[in-house]
Amino acid sequence: MTASEFKAWAKALLARLASRLRPHLRARTLLLLPALLLIYVLVLIPFTPGIRDIRRAKVDQPAQIYSADGKLLAEFKPTHREWVSLKQISPQVMDALIATEDRRFYQHHGIDFRRTAGAALRTFSGDRQGGSTLTQQLARNLYPEDIGRSQTLTRKLKEAITAFKIEALYSKDEILETYLNTVPFLYNAYGIEMAARTYFDKSAGQLDVLESATLIGMLKGNSYYNPVINPERALDRRNIVLGQMVKFGHLPPAKLDALSKRPLRIDFERQTEEPGRAPHFAQQLRKWLIGWADDNDYNIYSDGLVVRTTIDSRLQSMATNALALQGNQLQSIANAAWGGRAGCANANADLGHAFIRETDAYRAMRASGANDADAIRKLASDRPFMQALCENKTRVQAAFLALDPRNGQIKAWVGSRDFSQDPFDHVAQARRQPGSTFKPFVYGAAFERGAKPTDTIVDQAVEIPIRGDEIWRPADDAPPSGRPVSLRDGIAYSKNRITAQLMEQVGPGRVARLARDMGVRDSHLDVVPSLALGTSPVTLKEMVSAYGTIANDGSYMEPLLVTRIENKDGDVLAQFESTPERALPVDATRKLVDVMRDVINRGTGTAIRTRFGIRADVAGKTGTTQDNADGWFILMQPQLVAGAWVGFNDSRVTLRSDYWGQGAHSALPIVGDLMQRALRSHLVDARARFDTQETPGMWQTMLTRVESWFDETFTKAPKPSKPKTAQTASQPVRPKRAPTGPAAEVTEDAPQPPVFTTMPPILPAPAESASDPATEAPTPALDAQQ
Incomplete structure (x- = not known):
């Protein structure tokens, strides 16, 4: 027997066997298929939403955010939706919905078998039809990930199982209410209430029959029947819905012709969530x-x-x-x-x-x-x-942040002038050069090494080698005076040359590390000499946090957003508090607070006293970057530290004014206004005082200056010796050079003892600088004298 003959014989044999077994197979298959389908359904049940999940879908409660004084700040909703009861929805909406989407809604138990069979027959004949009931649609809307939307038997079975569960748990009215409150209507509008407001500028209870038919008509295809961009299709679909309402007795036939000729009359407006008190x-x-x-x-x-x-x-x-x-x-x-x-x-x-x-x-x-x-x-x-x-x-x-330095609790947070126009957060996201507000870290590092506020440095031209042959020449708005300037006056009048020389003595690495310990923990700091004048961009949140460390006797407290979280029954789930971390010794911190008082009493921040009439014990610092691109001011009070930044999103744009561009005139008024109101309303105790060794007032400050002048005039001071390991203020010895590249790590400089001369401070300089300092080296943008 050849191969071809064998194949023919085998084929004939199989055909005879199949003809004999076919009646038996048919009968068995008819019995087996329902059993297999039932087994498959049972297998799918654990993979559909559980009863608990369905119940939760109806009673979802978004997290509620409250202020420390009990005011509702926000609700965290997953979608832009406002739940309304059936009593708050126009009856004509329900009539249009049932007539169009599920006319036997009150007769079935989740699946309309008659409609499903009819839709299947039409689909097989080439006219594709949908047979889902409202309950099935609700199942898809509530659980799109669990059920899916693919056209498969598995998806249809999951949908049917979930629909049966919903019918077992919900009453018909509850199903309608849940459906109408969860169905999407484009433009971030979920539910009938948001749809009514978006397309007709009214509530769901005020919808008339035409408006109801228009919105229900969109359910067949939101985008295709969008009345905003496809008004002709939406009009035709609306009229079909009206016809269905007439057909099933929800609308008198006599009204259909007149209603069908009416225009859509859309009154469209996107609905936006209320920004709240602190968006x-x-x-x-x-x-x-x-x-x-x-x-x-x-x-x-x-x-x-x-x-x-x-x-x-x-x-x-x-x-x-x-x-x-x-x-x-x-x-x-x-x-x-x-x-x-x-x-x-x-x-x-x-x-x-x-x-x-x-x-x-x-x-x-x-x-x-x-x-x-x-x-x-x-x-x-x-x-x-x-x-x-x-x-x-x-x-x-502009941006503003205030916190309580004693515990790190954030008390006020304003990220921009208008959240709806600019949701970008300039408190925690924007990084800008801090200018002279960075100088306290230099003075703090010096005080940590033993310097005193009365120590002096000569106001002289400064040239500091940086990369290669480049020279950094920090400048002030006045030429060098050649006179000694005390550290107290250096920070009060924001002297760039004094701060640059002090930076040489303490080292950029030490200053950068101190800034990080005090709160500047997220932004990169370039370990270069110009860091003293605030050339590394940072956030307002970091700077206010670091000043909070100063106001808290040198202990850093991590900024805190939340004190506790409760469940809906009031049970406490978690509590939060910051743990103090020592960043600067107490003695050095108190010296720093003391000299920063002079910024407010007689330096660049005097407007706090003269304009806002604040007499409380406060200290602070102004800051302005090159070309007046950024204006800063941070004020410290024992119970509240507040800071503000003013500028433009594009740093190439400025106020183009040497006066208004300064932090003392742009950012200070924001802080001054807030602090003035807080003190007057007794939200902050005006009697609170910093715990420093001394709290010099105006008369005490003047007396100290007179005594220093008298001692210098009538007492011959010995000439300072010049050992190899020491230096004078007028001839600073270069410290070991720190890394200068942009990616340089914060490193500790080689130990070098600070050497200062004790001489009387200079006479007060003008409270505000009128010009931006120049620099002759191509270094990062430098800070104006402020």
Whole structure:
């Protein structure tokens, strides 16, 4: 037998066997398939949402965020939705929904077998139909990840199982209510209440029959029947819904023709969530709380957590108002400096052209073949385009943070002038050069090594070698006087040359390490001499935290957002507090606080006394970076440390004013306003005093200066010796050079004893610098004298 003959014989044999067994197989298959399907359903049940999960879906409770004084700050909802009861929804919405989506809703128990069979027959004949009931749709809406949306038997079975569970747990009214409150309607609107507000600017209870039909019509395909961008399709679909309502007795037939001819009359407005009292704070808190909830098996959107924060709603309100007031005043100055909203290119053509080149519109024109000149000329002549661009670039920004230095609790947090316009958080996200507000770290490091506030350094030209042959020449707004300047006066009048020489003596590595210990822990600090003048960008949160360390006798307290978390029944789940970490010795810290008082009493921060009338025991520091790009001010009081930053999102844009650009005139008023209100309302105790060795007042300060002058005039001081291991203030010895590269690590400099001469301080300099210091080396941007 050949191979072909064998194949033919085998085929014939199999055919005879199949013909004999076929009747038996048919019968067995008919009996076996339902059994297999039942087994498969039983296997799928554990992989569908459980009864507990379905119950939770109806009673989801978002985390509620409260201030320290009991005010609701925010609710963390997963979607933009407002739950309403059936009584709050127009009856015509329910009529339209049932007539269109599930006319036998009140007769079935989750699955409409008649509709499912009819949809299957139409689908097999080529007319694809959907057979899902409202309960099945609700199952998909509530559990999209568990059920899925693929067109498979497994998905349909999961959907059916879940629908049966829902019907067993919910009443029909509860199912309708849950469905209408969870169905999406585009534009971040979830549920019928948000849909009514978004498309018709009214509540769900005020919807008429046409509006109800329009919204229910969208359920067949939100995007396809979107009444905003596809009004003709939405109109046709609305009329189909009206026809269904007539067909099933929910609308008199006589009204159909007239209603069908009516226009849509959409009143569209996107719904935005209320920003709340402290939106930037809430934004940061949400990130932290999600991590905590994940670690502790909680859901911030459904478990009804109650979070008690450190924010004081009264201080928060004061800070928001103070920042808004000062920001509006500075905006008028910026508008005048830049020639109005559309005048930024006219005020500075090169910068204006740079702004244009950074836009998507410019890149699109270049991609289409236009050359640079043509693209610039066309866009610069487009008034609406330039108005929007200039308004964005020249919008003044500001930020504010206040905390209690005794425990690290954050009391007020304002991340920008307007959260809706600029949600970017300038407190914790923006990194800007801190300017002279960084100088206290240099003086703190010197006091830690034994220096005294009365020690002096000669005000002389300074040249410090940096990379290669480059020389850094820090300058002030006045030429060197050649006179000795006390450390107290150096920080009070923010002398750059004095601070630079002091930095040489203590070393950049030691200063950088101290700054990190005190609170500047997230930003990179370049270990270079110019760090003394605040050339490494940092956040406002870091700086206020570090000043909190100064106000807390040198003990760092990690900034705290939350004091405790409770469940919905009030049981405490977790409590939080900061643990003190010693960053600077007490003695050195008290010297630092003492000299920083002089910044307020007679230095660059005197407006706190003269303008705001604050008589409390306070200390602080102003700061301004090169070209007035950033204005800073941080004020310390024993119970509250408050800091503000003012600038623009683009550091190339400034107020273009040597007066208004300074921190003493841009940022200080925000802090001064807040502190003045806090003291008057007794939220902060005006009688609180820093625990320092001495609290010199105006008369005591004058007496000390007179005594020093008398001793110097009538007592011949011995000439200081010049051993090899010592140095004089007028001839500083170079310390071991620290790494200068941008990626250099913070390292400890070789030990070098501080050497100062004891001489009388100079007479007071003007409280504010009128110009920006110059530098002759291509170093990072330096700080103005402030």
